Amino acid sequence: MNIRQQIENYIIAQPEPKRNDMQGLHERILQILPSCKLWFLDGKNEQGKLVSNSNIGYGSYLIKYADGTTKEFYRIGISANTTGISVYIMGISDKNYLPQTYGKRIGKATVTGYCIKFKALKEINIEILEDAIQYGIQPGF
Template structure:
């Protein structure tokens, strides 16, 4: 199955209204970066055990570990959760940036060092969420 097919299956398997909201977030993210690398992670480790929620990933950066190794990963992650939707903004060096820049303006959302979590799109300012996504996808340095 291609990444596009995995993403479509993941979104299609969500119940409404989350399905429509995931489709809209996917559309917005691709509108910001139409040619970005797409990822899909099923949330399972190498042994097949579920260790995280499935994620749709967008973009590319290199994670650099303390031991000197590195690996490719996505810049933006999108995941349906039990309580809503999480948008992961990964690879930011300043862990206070998201909350300081978007936290007060975004609406009813929990904003951490790398995640914006909300119950439904109507609870947040979509332009502010798009600005956060755009910031990370267009960031040149990593």
């Protein structure tokens, strides 16, 4: 099964109304990043044990570890969680940027150094979320 099929199956498997929100968010991100690399992580480690929620990823960047090694990873990610949806903006060095810039303006969401978590799209300002995603895809932030 290819990545697009895995993403489609993951979204379809979500209960409503989360399914509709995930599909809408996926489509919006693809509008922002039309030719980006797509990722699907099933949340399992090398031994097949479930260690995290599944994630859909968009774009890519190199994670640089302290020992000098690197790993390619997605830049923007979305994931269904028990209470709603998480949007991940990876690679931001200033962990105060997202909460300070978007936290008070986005609506009913929890904003951390790299994650914006909300129950439903109708509870947030989608334009502010799109601004955060646009910020997250800029190289060298």
